[in-house]
Amino acid sequence: MRCLMLALLTAASQSVAQVPDSGRWQELRFPAGAVELRAEDNYIEQTVSLAAAGRLDRDRALLARVKRIANGLVRAAVALKPDAAAWPWEVHVTDDPAIEAESQAGGKLLVGGSFVARLALDDGELAILLAHEIAHIIAEHSREALSEALLDSRRDLPLEVVEERLASDFPLQLRMSKLSAIQEREADQLGMLIAHQAGWPCAAMLRFYAKLASDSTAPSLLASHPAAVSRLNLAKGMSRLLDE
Numbered sequence: 001m002r003c004l005m006l007a008l009l010t011a012a013s014q015s016v017a018q019v020p021d022s023g024r025w026q027e028l029r030f031p032a033g034a035v036e037l038r039a040e041d042n043y044i045e046q047t048v049s050l051a052a053a054g055r056l057d058r059d060r061a062l063l064a065r066v067k068r069i070a071n072g073l074v075r076a077a078v079a080l081k082p083d084a085a086a087w088p089w090e091v092h093v094t095d096d097p098a099i100e101a102e103s104q105a106g107g108k109l110l111v112g113g114s115f116v117a118r119l120a121l122d123d124g125e126l127a128i129l130l131a132h133e134i135a136h137i138i139a140e141h142s143r144e145a146l147s148e149a150l151l152d153s154r155r156d157l158p159l160e161v162v163e164e165r166l167a168s169d170f171p172l173q174l175r176m177s178k179l180s181a182i183q184e185r186e187a188d189q190l191g192m193l194i195a196h197q198a199g200w201p202c203a204a205m206l207r208f209y210a211k212l213a214s215d216s217t218a219p220s221l222l223a224s225h226p227a228a229v230s231r232l233n234l235a236k237g238m239s240r241l242l243d244e
């Protein structure tokens with residue numbers, strides 16, 4: 001019966017999808033191609049502006065290290081989300097101190113060298129950071145957030161307008177904070193699974209989240225990530241589960 005219900009639900013709406021592994025259902029109202037094109041534009045704009053400021057890919061050793069680790073993680077992610085094999089994955093590093101680690105729909109990653117240096121991340125810990133961002137991408141979290149932001153609006157708003165509202169509309173950001181918390185926890189959990197399947201030890205996840213817990217300042221009302229101590233507890237639970 002449940003299968004029949006799910007089949008009917010899928011047939012009734014092209015915009016319903018499931019997150020890899022967790023199986024959580026998402027409503028996706030913008031087409032994947034449109035979200036990826038928009039994300040690519042944003043990524044090009046960001047990387048061109050960082051390059052113009054002399055802050056892109058200057059640390060060649062870090063770039064090579066991030067690319068090597070990301071390659072293995074993407075292979076593991078594609079096993080969970082086969083569509084992701086065709087995405088144009090791309091990695092850059094920056095020494096802009098404001099950037100920790102970011103991802104854009106369709107396979108775009110940006111890693112902050114200052115953040116990696118501040119936490120003195122070894123390869124296993126860096127893999128957990130990258131796997132969290134890759135998990136956001138394969139779970140299509142930004143496409144879901146844009147779709148959710150559209151729900152209280154007229155249905156014909158263009159993607160760019162919804163994106164602008166998400167960046168500047170405080171009541172909307174408050175309304176989105178519940179979904180954001182769900183997505184962050186999911187990216188932690190899915191990221192740990194990806195890292196594990198790429199061969200990184202559970203000890204690396206515990207070390208990474210312990211470093212975050214000792215580094216982070218008190219979260220603000222709209223902090224984009226959950227309290228570091230609850231992320232560390234999740235890592236402890238996941239490492240017990242994955243070790244079994």
Ligand SMILES: [Zn+2]
Nearest residue numbers: 136184187225
């Ligand atoms: Zn995140």
